[in-house]
Each structure stands twice: as structure tokens, then as C-alpha cells.
Amino acid sequence: MDQDRRTPGRGPAPAVLPFDRFRDHLFHEPSLGLWLDVSRIRFGSDFFTTMEPRIQAALAEMAALEGGSIANPDEGRRVGHYWLRAPELAPEAALRAAIEETNARILSFAADVHAARVRPERAARFSRVLVVGIGGSALGPQFVASALGTPADRMQIHFFDNTDPDGIDRTLDAIGDDLGATLAVIISKSGGTKETRNGMLELEAAYRRLGLSLGAHAVAVTGEGSELDRFATKHGFLARFPMWDWVGGRTSELSAVGLLPAALQGLSIVEMLQGARETDEVTRSKEVPRNPAALLALAWYSATGGVGRKDMVLLPYKDRLELFSRYLQQLVMESLGKRLDRQGKEVFQGIAVYGNKGSTDQHAYVQQLRDGLDNFFVTFIEVLRDRAPSRGVLEVDPGVTTGDYLDGFLQGTRKALTESGRESITLTIDTVDARAVGMLIALYERAVGLYASLVGINAYHQPGVEAGKKAAQEVLDLQAKVLAALGASAGRALSLAEVAKAAGADDVETVFWILRHLAANPERGVVREVPQGGSPFDAKYRLAR
Numbered sequence: 001m002d003q004d005r006r007t008p009g010r011g012p013a014p015a016v017l018p019f020d021r022f023r024d025h026l027f028h029e030p031s032l033g034l035w036l037d038v039s040r041i042r043f044g045s046d047f048f049t050t051m052e053p054r055i056q057a058a059l060a061e062m063a064a065l066e067g068g069s070i071a072n073p074d075e076g077r078r079v080g081h082y083w084l085r086a087p088e089l090a091p092e093a094a095l096r097a098a099i100e101e102t103n104a105r106i107l108s109f110a111a112d113v114h115a116a117r118v119r120p121e122r123a124a125r126f127s128r129v130l131v132v133g134i135g136g137s138a139l140g141p142q143f144v145a146s147a148l149g150t151p152a153d154r155m156q157i158h159f160f161d162n163t164d165p166d167g168i169d170r171t172l173d174a175i176g177d178d179l180g181a182t183l184a185v186i187i188s189k190s191g192g193t194k195e196t197r198n199g200m201l202e203l204e205a206a207y208r209r210l211g212l213s214l215g216a217h218a219v220a221v222t223g224e225g226s227e228l229d230r231f232a233t234k235h236g237f238l239a240r241f242p243m244w245d246w247v248g249g250r251t252s253e254l255s256a257v258g259l260l261p262a263a264l265q266g267l268s269i270v271e272m273l274q275g276a277r278e279t280d281e282v283t284r285s286k287e288v289p290r291n292p293a294a295l296l297a298l299a300w301y302s303a304t305g306g307v308g309r310k311d312m313v314l315l316p317y318k319d320r321l322e323l324f325s326r327y328l329q330q331l332v333m334e335s336l337g338k339r340l341d342r343q344g345k346e347v348f349q350g351i352a353v354y355g356n357k358g359s360t361d362q363h364a365y366v367q368q369l370r371d372g373l374d375n376f377f378v379t380f381i382e383v384l385r386d387r388a389p390s391r392g393v394l395e396v397d398p399g400v401t402t403g404d405y406l407d408g409f410l411q412g413t414r415k416a417l418t419e420s421g422r423e424s425i426t427l428t429i430d431t432v433d434a435r436a437v438g439m440l441i442a443l444y445e446r447a448v449g450l451y452a453s454l455v456g457i458n459a460y461h462q463p464g465v466e467a468g469k470k471a472a473q474e475v476l477d478l479q480a481k482v483l484a485a486l487g488a489s490a491g492r493a494l495s496l497a498e499v500a501k502a503a504g505a506d507d508v509e510t511v512f513w514i515l516r517h518l519a520a521n522p523e524r525g526v527v528r529e530v531p532q533g534g535s536p537f538d539a540k541y542r543l544a545r
Ligand SMILES: O=P(O)(O)OC[C@H]1O[C@](O)(CO)[C@@H](O)[C@@H]1O
Pocket: 134, 135, 136, 137, 187, 188, 189, 190, 191, 192, 193, 196, 249, 250, 334, 462, 465
């Protein structure tokens, strides 16, 4: 009730909603094959009227952003991901030309790879793609690959999206003997992200073990003049594709970041771009009931009170959309999770996002959604087309298919949640194809931008992630001092306190963590000796002889 008092236009939580409410609020755009039902968010009858001036202001800000205003003032940057699929909207002819030329180069490069005009050093042709990237430089391609990929694709795709050596080994093992026929796509906007740099160096070593060079098997997608760009030039990469400063990592799927891997897989990037472009056209509407991005942003506002009071649980009832929640996690949480608003006031904004897929999740955490803590709203995603028509129809019960079950479970859970006063949104699409994927990306990009305007924050910077990167570097700097201290002890085992002192470190806990990690990996040459019956804090450390 408190929340209802504080949020404009909150309504009651009836167990059974009248059909009229569904009919009155159902958005449908046949040209996109998109339906959006926000009727099970508990806004009251005056909500849209109350919010109208604010959403109009948000739409006006979005129009200014698309027109080329500095929408990310903290970084002094324009925000141009909408131009990627409508280059004619770019504020300068040079930008338009750069986008068009890059998209054309992506298509021709992929065609050259497929036709073996661009070939590996020894193998006859490239048959696999390995994307090395992290965050916005991996999540989009991973989502697209999982949504649209098939075993019949022109090239199978793999990812290094972490600095986990075991994860890297696992991916290399999956590629196996095909490494010499694998095209590496190294993606980093900044060109200096350590996880990506490490993955690339691991890959370089793997090629070297086969007597091959990284450069002859790699392309880079990065900002001009970045560390990666310079590395690529020096090592004779096959090609370099630009990543512009006016495209944010989390909105880069429809730049070379996402388009190049997709084109190499043989997916239709033209249709992906088209789906996004058409969605942009629809979501520019100032008529809120006709604008699904505005409806989504307002529904989030109503559900969360505009202060992130509820989490966004994504439940796509389609295996192909399983990674959508992971993709949206970055788009939503990196955009909205902010300490300060645009006036510099402390607001601690954000909306937490999680979810995998239905009906699988019904057998995992949906119990809590139905009966437990009411701190979320669900977004169901329904896909009307069950499977490719060529696969035929199998009845698992008389007159009932597996697809009917999937739809039944979605409707059942939606109903059960409503009965226990839990809010939900339902997005329905015709099918999962390249156009629909472009549509989903564009829809959520704009909804996030509009929501950020509604709550008065900058959606396009990420000041918070720098702190962790800086602290990690400090740990690695300290590790070097710890190893030097052990090296200088002439084989004598040192206590934790002695190592910390010799390394000049006040932070003994960090020294403990470093030593514990090094000692757990015998090949690193650090020996840990714990006296009989002693605690981990009595351990002594020395370098192996
Ligand atoms: O493309 P880059 O520069 O390697 O950055 C990867 C990711 O790292 C972040 O900067 C966060 O650390 C994301 O915003 C970005 O998508």
C-alpha cells in the first residue's frame, strides 16, 4: 500500500482482471508481428494521463539524442546507435558514409571468407569463428548466435568471454583440430580491456603451438588508434573494423560488434538491421498507446515506483531466447544502475534483471515468484510459431502438441501470478528470426533510454565499473611485490605477516588471498606449509626450489 501511495496512478491488485483492461491496453503492430500486454501491471486509470508530460519530455529528449545532441554529457559523447540501422539519420554525411561503408565491408568480408578468398595460413578455408570479447563486446553476438544459430550455419561460432583459463581451455578443446581453420574476431571498443587482451594472448599462444600466427587468422573490431588497433596493425590482422565512440558497448550489437560475427555465421544482418529500423520508426511515435517502448518504460515505472523497487524477471518461453535475459542484464543494469542522477543528487537507481526461460524456470524459482517475496515483475515472452512448419505436428496427448504445452504453461503461470497479486508484462512475437531479433534489441534499447529520462539519469555512461578494474590492477601490482618478497627470502619460508611487511603491504588480507591462490596452482612455484594442527593463518610460504 505504501508503494501505491507513492507511485502516481497505482491501482489495486485484483485477482481476476476484467477482459476490458486487457483489450484496452493491448498493443499490436502487425507490420512487426509484435504484441505487448501491460494490463497486468497495477497502474490505475489515471496513470497514463498523469505521466503524459513526463513521457513526452522523455520522447523529446530521445528525439534530440537521435538528432545528435550530446546525450552523454559526462563523457562528452553523442549517442548514435539508432543511426546504425538508419544511416541517413546520422547528423553528418561523414558518419553516414562510415556506417554504410562498414556495413558493406562486413558483408563483402564475410562473402570472401565463405568463398575462401580470405583463407587461413594452412587450412583450405575458415570453418569456425571465435569471438574474443566481454560485456557488450560479447553478449550481443552470444544472444544472436543462440537465438538464430543452427548446425547448418556457414561457420560455427565460439566465444572467449572471460579471463578464466579453464574456460579458455574448454573452448579450445571444443574447437579441437579446427583451430587452424578458425577465424578469430577480437572485439573491444576501448581496445584495452584486460580480459579480452588476455584471451587474445592465450589464442596467440595456441596458434603458435601449431606453428601458425594470430595475425593471419584474426580480425579486430575496435576504436581507431586503440591498443588493440595498434596490435592488429603490427601483427598484420586480416582486417580491422571500426567501433565508434558514439556507440556504447551495450548498444553495439547492430554495429560491427554484432554484425560481423552474425554475417560470418551466415545470418541475415540485413534483416536484423531492418527489424531494428522498423521498430525505431514505430517507437518514435509520440502517441503512447501506439508506442511499445514508451509503454514498456511506463510499465517499468509503475511497477518499480521509478526507484527500482521491483526486479525485472525475464521469462521467454522459447529456448532460442534463453540468453536474452543475460543480454538485457547488461543493457538495463549498466544503463540504469546509477548512484547519481543528472543533477548530481544521490539516487541509487537501477532495475535488477534476471531470468532464463520458461517453462524450465517453473521447475526452479517460480515457486518463490508465486508464493514468496513480492519484489519483482515478470516479462513473459511468447513466440506464436511453435516450430518450423516442415517439422510437422506430433500430438503428445490427443489434440495437444509440445508447443501447446509450452503455451499452456506460459498462460498458466501468468494467471497464477496474477491470482497472487504479482505483476507481469507479456510480449508476444510471431517467430524468432533475424528481423525479430533486431526488433527486440531496438525495442529494449529505446525503452531503457526512455525510462532513464523518466527517472532523470544518464543511461549512457558506466562510472561504477572503473572502481573494480582499478582495484584488480592494485591486486596484481601487489602480487608482483609478494613474489619479489618470496624471491628475496633466500628459500626461507615466510609467515603471512612477514610477506606483507616485505611487500610493503598494509592490506594483509589481500596478501593472504594472493598467496592462497598462488599456492593452489603448484606450477606457479609458491609452496605453502601449514604446521600440523595450525590454522591457515599460521601457514608459511616460500618459492619452490
Ligand atoms: O568493448 P570493451 O571496451 O572491451 O568493453 C567491454 C565492456 O566493458 C565495459 O566497459 C564495462 O567494464 C562495458 O561497458 C563494455 O561493454
